[in-house]
Amino acid sequence: MSADHLGQLRREGRIVIVGASLAGLRAAETLRAEGFAGELTLIGDEPYEPYDRPPLSKSVLLGKASPHRTDLPHRREIDAKWRLGVAATGLDLSAKRVRLADGDEVEYDRLLIATGVRARPWFKEDEARLDGVCLLRTRDDADDLYQRLKAGPRRVFIIGAGFAGSEVASACREMGIPVTVAERAGAPLVGALGGVIGAVATGLQTENGVDLRTHVTVTGLEGDATGRVRAVHLSDESVVEADVVVVSLGSMRNTEWLNGSGLGAGPRGIACDAGCRAFDFRGIVTDDVFVAGDVARSPHALFGYQFLSLEHWGNAVAQAQTAAHNMICDGADRRPHLWMPAFWSSMFGVNIKSVGVPPMGEQIMITQGSLAERRFVGVYGYKGRIIAAVSFDNTRWLEFYQRQIERGAPFPVEFPTVDRRPEGRPVDADFPDPSLPTHGPMITLSGYSPADQQLVFHPARH
Amino acid sequence: MRLVVDLNKCQGYAQCAFLAPDVFAMHGEESLIYNPHAPEEQRERLARAVAACPVQAITADGLEGLGERGTGSAQEAHDVR
Ligand SMILES: Cc1cc2nc3c(=O)[nH]c(=O)nc-3n(C[C@H](O)[C@H](O)[C@H](O)COP(=O)(O)OP(=O)(O)OC[C@H]3O[C@@H](n4cnc5c(N)ncnc54)[C@H](O)[C@@H]3O)c2cc1C
Ligand code: SF4
Numbered sequence: 001m002s003a004d005h006l007g008q009l010r011r012e013g014r015i016v017i018v019g020a021s022l023a024g025l026r027a028a029e030t031l032r033a034e035g036f037a038g039e040l041t042l043i044g045d046e047p048y049e050p051y052d053r054p055p056l057s058k059s060v061l062l063g064k065a066s067p068h069r070t071d072l073p074h075r076r077e078i079d080a081k082w083r084l085g086v087a088a089t090g091l092d093l094s095a096k097r098v099r100l101a102d103g104d105e106v107e108y109d110r111l112l113i114a115t116g117v118r119a120r121p122w123f124k125e126d127e128a129r130l131d132g133v134c135l136l137r138t139r140d141d142a143d144d145l146y147q148r149l150k151a152g153p154r155r156v157f158i159i160g161a162g163f164a165g166s167e168v169a170s171a172c173r174e175m176g177i178p179v180t181v182a183e184r185a186g187a188p189l190v191g192a193l194g195g196v197i198g199a200v201a202t203g204l205q206t207e208n209g210v211d212l213r214t215h216v217t218v219t220g221l222e223g224d225a226t227g228r229v230r231a232v233h234l235s236d237e238s239v240v241e242a243d244v245v246v247v248s249l250g251s252m253r254n255t256e257w258l259n260g261s262g263l264g265a266g267p268r269g270i271a272c273d274a275g276c277r278a279f280d281f282r283g284i285v286t287d288d289v290f291v292a293g294d295v296a297r298s299p300h301a302l303f304g305y306q307f308l309s310l311e312h313w314g315n316a317v318a319q320a321q322t323a324a325h326n327m328i329c330d331g332a333d334r335r336p337h338l339w340m341p342a343f344w345s346s347m348f349g350v351n352i353k354s355v356g357v358p359p360m361g362e363q364i365m366i367t368q369g370s371l372a373e374r375r376f377v378g379v380y381g382y383k384g385r386i387i388a389a390v391s392f393d394n395t396r397w398l399e400f401y402q403r404q405i406e407r408g409a410p411f412p413v414e415f416p417t418v419d420r421r422p423e424g425r426p427v428d429a430d431f432p433d434p435s436l437p438t439h440g441p442m443i444t445l446s447g448y449s450p451a452d453q454q455l456v457f458h459p460a461r462h
Numbered sequence: 463m464r465l466v467v468d469l470n471k472c473q474g475y476a477q478c479a480f481l482a483p484d485v486f487a488m489h490g491e492e493s494l495i496y497n498p499h500a501p502e503e504q505r506e507r508l509a510r511a512v513a514a515c516p517v518q519a520i521t522a523d524g525l526e527g528l529g530e531r532g533t534g535s536a537q538e539a540h541d542v543r
Contacts, residue, residue, distance in 0.1 A: 052466050052498055059495045064487070069499035073464040073523035314470045342470040349490025351474060375491070393491045395473055 003330070009109055010328050013038040016098055016106055018088045019114035019254075020044025022052065022313065023293030023320040027112050028078040030324035040080040041106055043098065045087035046138060054313055056142035057164055058346060061149065061171035067142040088115075091261040093280070096288065109288065110327045113258075113270060113278065114320065116294040117251035117311060122159070127221040132229040133245045136164060148244045149175055156180075157232045157242035159218050161188035163345045163442060165248030166201065170347035173208045180211040180240050182218055182232070185432050192442050193354070193390055195430025196364050197378060200371050200392065208348045213238075221245060251311065253295050263289065264450055269297040269309050271450040274336035276323035279450040290327055292319040297446055298337055302405065303357050303387070309444040312343045340402055341388075343442060350374060355398050356388030356405045359443055364429040367417045369394055377401065380429055381411025463500045463508060463524035471519040478511035478520060486511060 015031060017024045020042045028040060044050075052070045059065040083100065090099035091111075098106045119135040122128035132153075134145045149156070149172065156172045158165045161183035172179040185191065187198030188205055205212045213234065220233040232240045258265040263286070264279035265271075270291045271279045276298065278289040291298075293316035297307040318339040326334040344353045361380025369376030369392075377397050380388040385408045389401035404413075412426045465485070467478075474492030478485070485504055489495040500508045505525065512520045 054469070055496075055498050059497060062489075062495065064495055065497045066499065069497075071464045071499070072466055073521050075521065075523070314468070317468075344469045344472075346489065346493035346495075349493065351490065351493040353470070395492055 006328070006330055009038065010035060011037050013109040013328075014041070014107060015039070015110045015112070015327065016041045016043065016108040017112045017114060018043045018098060019112075019116055019293070019295070020046070020082070020084060021050050021114065021116055021293075021316075022072065023114035023116070023316040024112070025050040025072055025074070025078075025320075026317050027114065027292060027320035027324040028080055029075045030321045031328060032078050033076060034325060034328060036328050038109075040078065041083060041108075042080050043083045043086065043088050043100065043106070045085070045101075047085035048139065049082070049084070051139055053137070056139060057136055057167040057171070060142050061146055061168065062174060063146075063150075067139045067146055070139065088257050091258055091263065093262050093286070093289070110290065111288060112290045112292060112320075112323055112327065113295060114291070114293045114316075115254035115257070116316075117253050119247070120249045120252050122221065122245075122247045122249075124220070127223070127229075128247070129227075130221060130223040130229040130245075131227055132243050133221060133247060135247055136168065137251070145244075145246065149177060153177060153243045155240070155242040156244045156246065157240055158182070158246045158248055159232075160248035160250070161185075161201075161205075161212070161214075162191060162248060162250060163189065163347075165246065166205070166347050167345060168246050168248065169205060169210050170208070173210060173348070178209075178211070180213065180232075180242065181205065182213045182216050182234060184215070184217050186214050188212070190430075190432055191359070193358050194361065194364060194380075195432070196371075196427060197390060198430070200374060204348050204350060204374065211240075251294070253309075255295065268444065268446050269295050271307060272296055272298045273450075274299055274301070274338070275326045275334050276319060276337055277326070283450040285450075290323040292316065292323040297444070299448075301336070301338060302340070302408075303360060303445075306448060307446045307450070308341070308357065309446060310341050311442045312341060314342050315339055340406065341443060342398075342402075351393050351395060352390070353395055353398055354388060354390040355402045356380065356386075357443055357445070358388040358390060358429075359431055359445060360387045361429040361431070363411070363426040365412055365426040366421065366424050367413050368397060368419045368424075370421050370423060377417075379404075379411065379413055381426060384411055385409060386411045386413065463502070463505065463522055465496070465498055465500055465508065465512075465520060465522035467494060467496055468519045468521070469494065471517045472515075473517055473519075475516055477514045477516065481514055482507035482511040 087101040119137040155178045158181045188201040190198035217235045222231040255265040272291040297309045299305040322337040375393045486496045
């Protein structure tokens with residue numbers, strides 16, 4: 001783009017951001033911080049200003065925060081036109097126009113797509129509609145779930161023992177509510193952290209009084225005559241009575257509104273290049289459509305240029321900032337999104353953090369502390385180098401391991417570490433077969449193709 | 463006042479929980495639990511916590527007028543690079 005053209009874009013261009021949550025807000029702030037003076041529009045289908053989601057399964061369920069009071073602080077004035085409570089329903093790439101649910105159309109010079117993900121609902125629709133069957137993604141979901149927990153249910157049943165399900169189980173136990181957790185895999189958190197760490201998570205749940213059922217699937221939800229859920233049926237033919245069921249089966253990417261647009265968008269997200277520019281369905285990069293946050297899948301140099309989808313708070317922030325910067329810059333000034341994946345969770349009073357991409361790990365070794373004490377650092381190896389690390393109540397060491405991942409340091413770890421125990425030998429990290437998805441791994445590795453292979457292209461009908 | 467803690471950065475040092483115990487609390491050994499909406503009377507304390515966090519993990523807005531100490535969010539804005 002000529003300098004003239006770019007100057008004009010920065011002065012009086014029109015930038016539209018679809019998805020008014022964490023990534024959308026941080027992108028808007030960055031655009032203004034970097035001098036974008038044109039017209040900025042944020043479109044969000046939720047009727048709320050951007051709010052933070054991680055507290056919804058933590059401080060909110062613990063009664064330490066109100067579900068309707070987790071609004072994100074603004075880092076600066078963004079002077080934007082907000083279109084809240086209205087969904088984007090279509091995109092016309094050649095006319096550079098976003099269609100809205102209310103019939104309106106908004107034109108752009110640059111578009112950022114940050115539509116995130118939504119909770120995967122229970123697959124049998126009539127059962128999903130039963131009163132007491134809950135999801136947890138939005139503040140309204142959190143409000144509803146919190147009210148139900150406060151009412152003192154006889155038992156809460158959680159389908160799926162990923163991070164979200166486990167956090168809800170933890171909150172229930174803290175409130176003294178009996179809780180059953182069902183997981184298709186052999187342990188909680190295995191999709192994200194593997195079986196070695198999954199075994200620790202199992203101990204954590206059972207010792208805190210969770211009735212944990214693994215290697216089972218839920219086959220049906222049973223309602224009573226008034227349409228309230230009353231029992232859960234499992235594949236081992238057991239039946240568990242419960243009056244709240246939390247469906248925690250991972251997420252679905254909000255890309256349906258892009259069907260027929262010609263963008264490389266599908267069930268696995270929207271593919272973009274390292275500069276956050278979206279690919280079209282042919283695998284050709286666009287130059288005016290950018291992607292950030294949970295909905296994006298982007299290649300990462302540290303991890304073999306495989307496309308990664310990261311449902312991580314920190315990724316949404318970092319990618320939004322990079323996308324925004326690149327939206328108003330020329331080639332040489334653009335930056336790649338090379339964020340080191342980092343994630344945290346907390347459950348049963350334990351702080352769990354990871355850096356890198358654990359699911360790529362073939363082996364794991366406990367370099368510090370001990371699994372039995374639930375205070376340790378585990379390092380994951382892939383093809384002879386360190387690819388990720390996880391800590392349970394041992395945050396302070398993670399930054400060190402982050403540097404090791406960046407350097408491509410060798411695995412097994414050769415350097416001596418503080419508090420190394422005899423158990424610190426490499427063992428199989430024990431991830432489940434990736435073709436049998438567990439309940440919502442927070443990192444999805446999705447191969448090398450910018451076009452979504454599960455996607456069939458349907459040309460738009462005009 | 464709205465606030466958010468970047469818990470990837472947070473090291474669980476608990477300075478914030480010491481300075482503004484009604485907003486921040488440790489949960490277990492090193493997990494931080496906080497209220498993302500601090501009531502007005504917590505303004506001073508919140509500003510102190512923002513300034514004291516050794517890794518600048520806390521971003522808050524609405525702290526204007528408290529001079530130097532209220533700049534947690536402004537610092538964050540420079541973090542962009
Ligand atoms: C309960 C819970 C706990 C979490 N805990 C952690 C944690 O401990 N650590 C961590 O790292 N991450 C955690 N996360 C994940 C983190 O919140 C996400 O990574 C983050 O919200 C991603 O931000 P985003 O802006 O990309 O997407 P989202 O927050 O999903 O926002 C997308 C927005 O776009 C809107 N939208 C969708 N389609 C359209 C459309 N067609 N038109 C207009 N608007 C649309 C959506 O309604 C939504 O408001 C948690 C998430 C949840 C739900
Ligand atoms: S002061 Fe900062 S690092 Fe320490 S617990 Fe609070 S937010 Fe975390």
